[in-house]
Amino acid sequence: MNDRTTDNDENLSREDRLAAKLRENLRRRKTQAREMTGSRDEASTKSALPKTGRES
Template identity: 65%
Template sequence: MNEDQSKNLSREERLAAKLRENLRRRKAQGRAISSESDESGVSKGET
């Protein structure tokens, strides 16, 4: 059972790392989109 717990912990750590990586990527994409709309003169509320 102790071996299973260590496997689950490493799996949880891997998942946590993937989530952090995904969050960083999505924030970067959001900033890129925001800067593009700022450059074009269109605010977030306008379509």
């Protein structure tokens, strides 16, 4: 029975480590997505044609 307790403790710590890595990865990917969206918005603003005021 003592072996099972040790296994459970190891599994919990492994699960905790994996959960922490997943959270870290999610934060990093969200940051990357925000940066990509920001750079895409800047690029589209710079490359957009000026409005002429005429309706077609």
